[in-house]
Amino acid sequence: MATFNLGTVGTTPVVRNNFSLTTSDPTDVFKFQISGTKNINLSLTDISAGDDAELLLFRDNGNGIFDSGDQLVNSSANSRNRDESINDRENTGTYFAQVRRFAPGSSGTVSYDFAVSATTPNSTAGFSNLLPREFELGNLSADVSRSSLINDGDTTDTYQFSLGTFEGVNITLNRLLADADIRLIRDFNNNRIVDAGEEIARSTRGGTTADVISNIRQSGDYFLQVQQFTGNTGYDLTFDHFTTPEA
Numbered sequence: 001m002a003t004f005n006l007g008t009v010g011t012t013p014v015v016r017n018n019f020s021l022t023t024s025d026p027t028d029v030f031k032f033q034i035s036g037t038k039n040i041n042l043s044l045t046d047i048s049a050g051d052d053a054e055l056l057l058f059r060d061n062g063n064g065i066f067d068s069g070d071q072l073v074n075s076s077a078n079s080r081n082r083d084e085s086i087n088d089r090e091n092t093g094t095y096f097a098q099v100r101r102f103a104p105g106s107s108g109t110v111s112y113d114f115a116v117s118a119t120t121p122n123s124t125a126g127f128s129n130l131l132p133r134e135f136e137l138g139n140l141s142a143d144v145s146r147s148s149l150i151n152d153g154d155t156t157d158t159y160q161f162s163l164g165t166f167e168g169v170n171i172t173l174n175r176l177l178a179d180a181d182i183r184l185i186r187d188f189n190n191n192r193i194v195d196a197g198e199e200i201a202r203s204t205r206g207g208t209t210a211d212v213i214s215n216i217r218q219s220g221d222y223f224l225q226v227q228q229f230t231g232n233t234g235y236d237l238t239f240d241h242f243t244t245p246e247a
């Protein structure tokens with residue numbers, strides 16, 4: 001088991017690309033600290049085709065060593081080589097993100113890209129800046145609705161979709177019981193991180209008022225994030241698809 005010490009992680013993502021797991025060394029551990037109450041954002045992307053890896057988050061028991069006394073606080077275990085993601089609100093301390101090769105779903109070496117950031121809760125600057133394909137909607141060709149939950153153990157949901165030519169979309173987040181917000185991103189450099197200039201639009205209305213991003217009509221690939229602002233809530237996320245005269 002290889003352990004990589006990342007030091008104190010803040011808003012700026014710490015990225016470790018092209019790491020690999022083998023049958024004889026099937027886990028990697030990334031040790032890091034956060035200072036203050038933060039949303040810990042973790043993503044596992046670009047898992048090699050035909051393989052499977054899982055992502056787990058542990059809180060250290062105080063000795064600074066990854067051992068059996070550490071508490072598992074969150075995990076992500078999608079099938080095949082789908083991306084994994086964790087967005088978990090935690091307090092000051094030392095944490096271990098563990099990447100595991102899932103043996104039944106993998107053949108030989110499993111490669112992956114890992115990223116971690118720690119963003120500020122209860123802030124409109126608190127959106128996660130990582131872009132795992134958590135919910136894949138693909139190309140929109142009709143209206144699409146999704147319902148899910150945002151809470152302290154899952155502070156961000158990230159949806160991937162694309163628009164073809166002659167297509168547009170209006171996006172609405174509603175049926176809120178607490179304040180959540182949305183923003184729309186285009187990952188122009190395809191590094192799965194939100195860089196300057198990649199946020200296209202956001203809606204951060206207060207309370208349980210619906211958030212809306214309207215009249216998106218450029219073809220291409222998009223990410224839509226739903227972010228906790230305060231409290232825990234279910235939500236409905238609606239993609240109202242329309243056709244446009246322009247290519």
Ligand SMILES: [Ca+2]
Nearest residue numbers: 061065066067
């Ligand atoms: Ca420990």
Ligand SMILES: [Ca+2]
Nearest residue numbers: 053054077078
């Ligand atoms: Ca997996």
Ligand SMILES: [Ca+2]
Nearest residue numbers: 187191193195
């Ligand atoms: Ca980017």
Ligand SMILES: [Ca+2]
Nearest residue numbers: 180181204205
């Ligand atoms: Ca809101």
